Amino acid sequence: MTARILIVDDQPDIRKLIRLTLQHLEDAEVHEADNGSDGWRLAQDIKPDLMLLDVMMPGGLDGYQVCEKVKQHPELGANTKVILLTARAQQEDQEQGRRAGSDAYLTKAFSPLKLLDLVDDLLGRTV
């Protein structure tokens, strides 16, 4: 079954890198948004199986807030897995990610292989 994946990151090169990485997945449909508010709107629209959310985004909702909204949403909450992507590696930042309900927390710069393993794991696939 095709997995719908939504990337939300303000940096185009990071979005591109994630997209290039996800090309190595079987049956994945990848969508993108470049800010939290658009990401949240798109998530309600396409109901992704997985979201890759940057934490720090300028201009509006940040990754923690979008994650909270997704996890509190009646339809998305149980069905959408969330990976927070961030350059913030402090313990308290990870704790905040857990409080927001994220399923995983990946620190930038990340290994694409590790990302793929994580995505497979969260989507319940085996490599």
Place this chain on the structure above:
Amino acid sequence: MPTASNPLLVLLDLVPSPLLLFNPDGRVAFSNRAAQGMRARPVLSLPGDPNVRELVRAIGGGKIVMQTDIEVQVNSDEGIETLRCDCAPKPIAGLVAMAVTEVAAPPPAAAGTDAVPVGAADEENRRERLSLQQIMALIKADLAEPIGAVLDAAQTQPFPAPDAGLSGPVLTLRERLDRLSDLIDVFGEDVLIGEERMLLPELARSVCQELTPLAQAQGVSFIIDGEQADLPPVYGSRRLIRRALRECLHNAVEHVHPAGPGGPPQAVKIGFHAAGTHLLLSVRNLGVLTAPTLTRYANGLFQAGPAADQDTARAPAALRIGLPLTRRILQLHGGRLKVEDDAGELHVMLELPAGAPLRNTHHLDLLQAQIYAEDLSKLMARSRRTA
């Protein structure tokens, strides 16, 4: 490296910063679009520079080098230009990656003045602030013990009650030292403000709580209204933003019109509003001060100009220091302070950019590209396996 099918090179071409990949012998193996568009033509000029060659050979040869960035002067159509070259500390797929940026030329010195070397003014500025910070830290450390002792003595007096008459001024003294300390921290051009995440309503509520005794003594109440759900966070220095809010709310409480006998208590109203990519925190009161007066104080202190007039110099420190400090803190965070009168009601608005600051993640991009390159062959193998 074939360009069309290599995802790493596709990726590097998308990076907005100029990037070069060198063979370990110092020849350029790849340059991205941004590098090719540079006026200084680094593809032609950098391989001929002995310092660049040495740095590339050291990194390419796996030798650990302490310094991976250098400045190089090259000839361009516009004359001599300085380029800063930052190298990734490890080769990517056997190649040495270098990010190139143009270093802005110093402005021409005015006639009759001495030219200042690039970076010297910044360094001087940093040193001056550092010495001010050290002096402030010494003053605070020196006074901490006697202030603590006086406070303890005032609060443990058995009769008739804790000496509010004494502890009040001591607390004020401590607060003023903190304000001066914050003032020193925001002087200069190279102030680092950090990237702490804050939710303004939370921070404002905590400041209101801290100011409640003062507000009660003045017969003033705080009313927090306006949209609060879905407000984006603010990133920066929590301590400094808190200082800005405190100064603003403190002023609003202190300069409110006194309530008439038997009349309703006066209120300081705090509102929040998201406006595009900015957040507005507004503080409204029926105050004794006018917008032009507050604007005059807010614009003082950090601006070069004639010394303060006598009227300004006599003003309370909260206005003389607090307001310009608030304005400066907002400015450092990419925001601004606005003051308006509206039918006798004073509106002080603190505007801050919503969300994280715009980033220059140049180094992260390079590091990320390096990790990607290291994983590339395994990714390909994985694809073949799953296919």
